[in-house]
Each structure stands twice: as C-alpha cells, then as structure tokens.
Amino acid sequence: MKFRSKIIDIGCLNNFTRVVTTISKLTKTCVLRLTPDNLYFVLSGKVANGGVGMWCELSQANFFDEFQLEGVSVKANEVCLELAPENLSRALRTAQNAKAVKIKLTKKHCPCLTVAAELPTMSSMSRVVTHDIPVDVIPRRLWNDFQEPSMPDFDVSIYMPPLKIMKNVVDRMKNLSNFLVIEANMNGEMNLKIETDLVSVTTHFKDLGNPPWGGDGSQHSQGDQETMVQARVDVRKLQQFLMGQQFNPSKAMCNIVQNSILHLILLYEDVSLQYFIPAVA
Amino acid sequence: MPLSTQSQADEAQYVLVASLDNARNISNILKAITFKDHAIFNATPNGLKVTVEDSKCLQANAFIQADIFQEFTIKEDSVGFQVNLTVLLDCLTIFGGSTVPGVSTALRMCYMGYGHPLTLFLEEGGVVTVCKINTQEPEEPIDFDFCSSNVTNKVILQSESLKEAFSELDMTSEVLQVTMSPSQPYFRLSTFGNSGNAHYDYPKDSDMMELFQCTKTQTNRYKMSLLKPSTKALALSCKVSVRTDSRGFLSLQYLVRNDDGQICFVEYYCCPDEEVGED
Structure with missing residues (x-):
C-alpha cells in the first residue's frame, strides 16, 4: 500500500481545501x-449516522499535480481510510499560501495521512510544516460498505431553489x-412545511x-405532474x-422517494x- | 396559497388586514420588546399596539401606527389577540430578514377573528411563505396608571448618550438607581456592583439633553434584570424620554426610525424596587 501526491497550483489547493471543509461540516468522520x-x-447510510449517507466524488487529475497510488493488490488497486475530515481541513487551511503541499500515507506510531506544506521563505532555507492525521485503514472485507450508492427509484426529481434562500x-x-416536510412535483414546484401546536408554516x-x-427516471405520466411527493425529515440533517x-x-437537484428518502x-x-436523508414517520 | 390567488371570499372574512412592503419595519420594532414569549396584540383604526409583560413589574409597548402600513383595514373598533412573539418573529424573518438594500420581504397579515390563527403571507423574490400562528385569548394588560399629569421629572436625551452609559453599566449591580433633580446632580445613573459604585451624571445643559423638566429631587431604584430588555429598544432608537411619576414609576419612551424613515414608538414601564424590610 502506497500513496503519495502533490499539489502545486494554488487554485487547486484552494478548491481541494474548500471541498474538504464542506465535507467536514457534514460529518465528523468519513471514509x-x-x-x-x-x-x-x-459516509454510508448506517443507523449509527442517523441513516444519513454521503458520496462525494473528485477526479484526482483536477486537483493533483502528482498522484501515485499502489493499492492493496494489483486487482484491488485502492486504499480505504477512515478519518476525521476536520483534521484534514485544518491542516490544509494552514497551508493556504504554500508553494507546494504533499499528501502521503505514512506509518508513524499509527497509520497517518501526512500533509507537508512547503511555505515560502525570504531566505534560501526551506520551511516545511507537517501535519500527521491519524487514519484507520479499512480492511478489504469491509469495502462493500463504501461502494457508490445506487440511484434510488425516485418518485419526483426537481432542481433546488438557490441554496442560500433555502438555508434561511x-x-x-x-x-x-424538529421535523420538516419537503414535497415536490414534476411541475417545478417545491414546498417546505412545518406544523406544530403553535404554528404552521409553508414556503412555496x-x-x-x-x-x-x-x-428510466420517474415514471410519471403527464396527468399527475401536479401530484406532490413528500418526505418528512429531521430539520437538523437538512440544515x-x-x-x-x-x-x-x-446544478443542485433533489430527488424524493415518497415517505422514504430525500x-x-x-x-x-x-x-x-x-447526500441521502432518510424520511421519518 | 400565493398572494394573488387568495380568494375574494377569504378576503371578506378578515376583520384585520395589514400589509407592509418591508416586513423589517415591523420585525425590528417587535425585537425591541422581545423578552417574553407572550405578546398581546391590540389593533384599532389608529394602528397596532403590541404589549409584553414580565413579573407584573415591567411592561413594554410597541406602537405601529396605521400609516406605517401600506394597507390597514380593520372592521371592528378594536381587535385583540395574543400570540407567541418568538414564533411570530421567526415567521417574519423566514427569508433571513436581509438588510441588503433593494431586497425586502413583503408582508400581508390577516386575522379572521376570535378563535382563528393569525395568518401571514410573506413574499421575497417570488418565493411565498404562508404562516398560520395560533392565537390565544388576549390577557388584559396591566394598567400602570402612569399619567402625564402625575409626572414629576422628565428628560429627553439623544439615545446615543444613553447607549454609551448602558453599554458600560456595571451589570453585577442588582439595581440601577436613577436620580433626577432640578439642582445638582440633575440626572444621575448609579450602580452598586462587586467592584464598587459608579455614577453617570448628565449636566442639564449638555448637547445630548434635548429637554430638562425636573421639579423635585427624586431617587428611585429599579431592578437591573427588569431594565435590561429595554436596551434592545434603546439600540434601535434615536431619542429617549425618561420620566418618573410621583410614585417613582419609570417610563422610558423610545423614538424609533425605521428603514423608510417613518417613526414608531416603543415604551417601557417599570416599577421601582421596594426596599425589603422597610416599614
């Protein structure tokens, strides 16, 4: 098992940092x-995660100037690591003005992802800041849990409104x-609803x-374009x-399987x- | 239900309809009196009065005159109900309560009468939110019986000068002592905290003092915890009138200018703190 990579381009470094920071806000640990x-x-949609699942895909060529990987075996040319994305995000944020950042898999007192940032200096001496982020190497027999989730057979698919408005x-x-109902139809309409003893609010x-x-998407005929498909979810997960x-x-899209998954x-x-959020009854 | 498709039939049933181009004009002023959940609404053809009370010792009123609203239709002489103010504020700022110029939330507030919810229609950038806030039986607000004929001392200050004093007040002091007098020290705020006593004096001929009408020396103490919520109103206001009556009751009237330059009033009444063990 071997992994070493290098980012030189500052734009790529910023982008990669942004992705990792986003991930760190979504989950404490991930693979x-x-x-x-x-x-x-x-993040596999296990009960331990409250059923929330995540799948984020990046093409290495878009970010890395060097990328060498030797997987577990020739047949299974992959490495699977469990880590806290917050650690990686923090390490990358300190390297924002670095000349180059190397990320590699190392064996210290435990397996680590080592982030080495070469910082600019006035003199000829080079200055390198190194972060060792402890990781767990996931054995091959558990890899099945981290395959790309299949696209659910959704009842409705819709483009999302501007995320900032939706966030507000x-x-x-x-x-x-504590709970929010999200509903949408094939006519481009989406509603967010809450209802409590004190108040009911619907945003259209x-x-x-x-x-x-x-x-093979939604099998809706023209006739029921207006029919709303809904899922009731934990507001905190959506937030x-x-x-x-x-x-x-x-592009931001939202698929709903009636009373099952967002x-x-x-x-x-x-x-x-x-991102997958399970519906609750 | 979007604003435009509201049926005429519904419209006819409302006893109160109030519309505003900018919901911030009402949400801001309500924030100035948010220290308890229950708010008593009383609408008359003159406008809307919202009352919040605490411990029967403190009362805050916000007055929003009818002409602040683009539409204000009331079918009865007086319409009263009670709602949860925190919920109402969350509804009014559902789109984030943006302060960006040119972006505002339009509001239409409707009430069908006793037993019905308060319905809000909010619109921003083509997105519509409908809120139905359940109403409760309105309680009778406490009558503090504060008459202008009984006022002993009165000063009007630029809020700026009081904001400074309030931001520096020693919050470890249980009370704020207010001294108003026709002679020295004229207008004095005092605190008695862990680290000592502090006095803030305002000379009566200060630029910040717009009006000084003190007839008798009066020193009263007010619970700091009761006065604290009034700093929210102070922060929004441009002028403040401080009055005490012969019983030592304190009235704070704040003049608040909204985004459109219109004027609203927020008023706080506070009972003096009685000395325990005094006969």
Missing part, C-alpha cells in the same frame, strides 16, 4: 477512498419545529424545473447539509456531492 483516478469521501428558510423552521417555491433523467455549502453549485445532488465544476 476516504483512493483509486488511481478518483478520490471519494463516503430551513434555519427559521428549525427554530419552530415554483418554476424550479425538473431535470430530464432520460427514460447541516445546507450549512456546509460554501459556494453555489452549477436524495440531494450537487454538481460543481470538478466535484459531485450526493
């Missing part, structure tokens, strides 16, 4: 899956209720548009997802992020 072409940050609304709704978004998913977003994605997809230029 980093490294393949020769891609990096994945994965969800923030207030969280003050009022319209003209959002529905993504074209080819033939956490919205809080983590630092930049507007090029599937959020954000597409950025060089990153894709999927």
Whole structure:
C-alpha cells in the first residue's frame, strides 16, 4: 500500500481545501477512498449516522499535480481510510499560501495521512510544516460498505431553489419545529412545511424545473405532474447539509422517494456531492 | 396559497388586514420588546399596539401606527389577540430578514377573528411563505396608571448618550438607581456592583439633553434584570424620554426610525424596587 501526491497550483489547493471543509461540516468522520483516478469521501447510510449517507466524488487529475497510488493488490488497486475530515481541513487551511503541499500515507506510531506544506521563505532555507492525521485503514472485507450508492427509484426529481434562500428558510423552521416536510412535483414546484401546536408554516417555491433523467427516471405520466411527493425529515440533517455549502453549485437537484428518502445532488465544476436523508414517520 | 390567488371570499372574512412592503419595519420594532414569549396584540383604526409583560413589574409597548402600513383595514373598533412573539418573529424573518438594500420581504397579515390563527403571507423574490400562528385569548394588560399629569421629572436625551452609559453599566449591580433633580446632580445613573459604585451624571445643559423638566429631587431604584430588555429598544432608537411619576414609576419612551424613515414608538414601564424590610 502506497500513496503519495502533490499539489502545486494554488487554485487547486484552494478548491481541494474548500471541498474538504464542506465535507467536514457534514460529518465528523468519513471514509476516504483512493483509486488511481478518483478520490471519494463516503459516509454510508448506517443507523449509527442517523441513516444519513454521503458520496462525494473528485477526479484526482483536477486537483493533483502528482498522484501515485499502489493499492492493496494489483486487482484491488485502492486504499480505504477512515478519518476525521476536520483534521484534514485544518491542516490544509494552514497551508493556504504554500508553494507546494504533499499528501502521503505514512506509518508513524499509527497509520497517518501526512500533509507537508512547503511555505515560502525570504531566505534560501526551506520551511516545511507537517501535519500527521491519524487514519484507520479499512480492511478489504469491509469495502462493500463504501461502494457508490445506487440511484434510488425516485418518485419526483426537481432542481433546488438557490441554496442560500433555502438555508434561511430551513434555519427559521428549525427554530419552530424538529421535523420538516419537503414535497415536490414534476411541475417545478417545491414546498417546505412545518406544523406544530403553535404554528404552521409553508414556503412555496415554483418554476424550479425538473431535470430530464432520460427514460428510466420517474415514471410519471403527464396527468399527475401536479401530484406532490413528500418526505418528512429531521430539520437538523437538512440544515447541516445546507450549512456546509460554501459556494453555489452549477446544478443542485433533489430527488424524493415518497415517505422514504430525500436524495440531494450537487454538481460543481470538478466535484459531485450526493447526500441521502432518510424520511421519518 | 400565493398572494394573488387568495380568494375574494377569504378576503371578506378578515376583520384585520395589514400589509407592509418591508416586513423589517415591523420585525425590528417587535425585537425591541422581545423578552417574553407572550405578546398581546391590540389593533384599532389608529394602528397596532403590541404589549409584553414580565413579573407584573415591567411592561413594554410597541406602537405601529396605521400609516406605517401600506394597507390597514380593520372592521371592528378594536381587535385583540395574543400570540407567541418568538414564533411570530421567526415567521417574519423566514427569508433571513436581509438588510441588503433593494431586497425586502413583503408582508400581508390577516386575522379572521376570535378563535382563528393569525395568518401571514410573506413574499421575497417570488418565493411565498404562508404562516398560520395560533392565537390565544388576549390577557388584559396591566394598567400602570402612569399619567402625564402625575409626572414629576422628565428628560429627553439623544439615545446615543444613553447607549454609551448602558453599554458600560456595571451589570453585577442588582439595581440601577436613577436620580433626577432640578439642582445638582440633575440626572444621575448609579450602580452598586462587586467592584464598587459608579455614577453617570448628565449636566442639564449638555448637547445630548434635548429637554430638562425636573421639579423635585427624586431617587428611585429599579431592578437591573427588569431594565435590561429595554436596551434592545434603546439600540434601535434615536431619542429617549425618561420620566418618573410621583410614585417613582419609570417610563422610558423610545423614538424609533425605521428603514423608510417613518417613526414608531416603543415604551417601557417599570416599577421601582421596594426596599425589603422597610416599614
């Protein structure tokens, strides 16, 4: 098992830092899956995580100037590590004006992801700051838990409203209720609703548009375009997802399986992020 | 239900309809009296009065005149109800209560009468939110019986000068002592805290003093914990009138200018702190 990589471009470094920071706001621990072409940050939708799942995919070529990986074996050319993304985010943030950042897998007193930032100096002496981030190497027999989740057979798929507006609304709704109903139809309409003993609040978004998913997407006929499909979710989980977003994605989509799951997809230029929130009764 | 598709039938049933182009004009002033959840609303053709009370010793009133609203229709002489103020404020700022110029939340507030919820229609950037806030039986606000004919001492100050004093007040002091007098020290705020006593004196001919009408030397103490909520109103205001009556009751009237330059009033009444063990 061997992994070493290097980022020189400051833009790439900023982008990678931004991605890791976003991930760190979504979850305390996650799995980093490294393949020769891609990096994945994965949270499997286990009960321990409250059923929330995450899948974030980055193409290494978009970020790294050097990327060498030797996996567990030739056949399984991958490395799977469990880490706290906050640690990686913090290490990268201190390296914001670095000339180069090296990230490699090392064996110290425990397995570590070592981030070495070469900082600019006035003299000829080089200055390197090194962070060792402890990781757990995930054995191969458990890899199945961290495969790409299959696209749920959703009942409705819709583009999301501007995330900042949605965040404001969800923030207030969280003050009022623990649960939120999100509903949408194939006519570009989405509603966010809460209801308590004191108050009921509904926010209506319209003209959002529905993504074209080819033939195998939603099987809705023209007739029931207006039918609302809903999922009741924990407000905090939705809020956490919205809080983590630092930049507007090029596309934000929301798929709902009636009373079962809320599937959020954000597409950025060089990153894709999927987030799964289970519905509650 | 978007604003435009509201049926005429519904419209006819409302006893109170109030519309505002900028919901901040009402949310800001309500923030100035938010120290307890229960707020008593009383609407008359003159406008809206919102009352919040604490411990039967403190009362805050916000007055929002009818002409602040773009539309203010009331079908009865007086309409009263009680709602949870924290919930109302969360609803009014559902879109974040943005302070960016040019971005504002339009509000339409409707009430169908006794037993019905207070319905808010809010719109910003084409997104509509409908809130139905359950109402309760309105309680009778305490009558502090504070008449202007009984006022012993009165000063009007630029809020700026009082903000400074209040931000530096020693909060370890249980009481704030207010001395008003026709002679020295004219207008004095005193605290008695852990680290000693402090006095803030305002000369009567200060630029900050707009009016000075003190007829008798009066020294009263007020619980700091009761006065603390009034600093929210002070922060928003541009002028403040401080009055005491012959019983030592304190009246603080704040003049608040909203985003559109209109004027609203917030008023706090506070009972003096009685000395324990005094006969």
